[in-house]
Amino acid sequence: MYTRPIVPQDITGILDDFFRLYAASLKTVLPLSFLSSVLGVLPQAAIMLMDINPETADFSATLAITGIGLLPLIMLAAFVLCAGLVLQIDAFSKGQSLAVGDAVMGGLPVFFPVLIASLLYGFGVIIGFILLVVPGIILSIYWVLFIPAAIIDRAGPIGSFSRSYQLIRGSWWRTTILFTVFMLINIVIYTILIVFFIGGAIGGMSAAGDMDPTIVNIISLVFASILTTFITPCYLCFLLAIHHDLVLRKEGSDLAARINNAVSA
Secondary structure (H helix, E strand, O other): OOOOOOOOOOHHHHHHHHHHHHHHHHHHHHHHHHHHHHHHHHHHHHHHHHHHOOOOHHHHHHHHHHHHHHHHHHHHHHHHHHHHHHHHHHHHHOOOOOOHHHHHHHHHHHHHHHHHHHHHHHHHHHHHHHOOOHHHHHHHHHOOOHHHHHHOOOOOOOHHHHHHHHHHOOOHHHHHHHHHHHHHHHHHHHHHHHHHHHHHHHHHHHHOOOOOHHHHHHHHHHHHHHHHHHHHHHHHHHHHHHHHHHHHHHHHHHHHHHHHHHHHO
16 A cells, blocks of 8 residues: 655665555556557557558548548647646545546646647757757756646646746756666566567567568557556656655645644644
8 A cells, every 4th residue: 555755865765655546546547647658559559550551542642631631639639638647646645536538628728738848958959069068958957847737736837847946956966876776677678578569469479481571560559558558657756756745845845734733623
């Protein structure tokens, strides 16, 4: 059973909190995460369909036009589901239950701030990397909590960056170390999965003399969808674990006072 920390943790404690939150909440958030991952691979699936059976020029043209028209809607839906997933994980961490439908409806009011903030984050980090790389690295860490800031703290598309900076200020190196460890863990996991699953499947077909590119694309697409289903909540749990710890560090005394007042009342 998952219990949220009530005092700030060291690096090991934050990583432990992240692992426990992910393991405990995964079963709850899998349906919504699966829907989000399916949306993510739809554009690739459409492109693959054009390659599989382009019997007529009209078929490819119609599919391409339809895909271009639906892509913005798919992106918007993906942001709504991502926001809902954050709300669902956050609710679980507080000992509450949030159904898939309620999570999606809760994500609707905040998806636009998350969309704008995501675009601004990417633009700002790219500009920072153009300016001799170092500013890009610094900004990418200071602003990395813009998602929980926009969704949980309701800070808005611009305020989410200020909120993230305020939380991480004074803990930049700690946060950088945490993300470095997280990235190294993911690199190892990705490598193992790719070698054993995709490499094994493709190697088996190659040995059998049946190396159809279409089958390879389908395997890659299915693998990407399954991997994203598990990786997305993993990353969000990691963000929420850091966000919660920094909130305790920055606002712990205020939080304790509010809890005491509520108990006294």
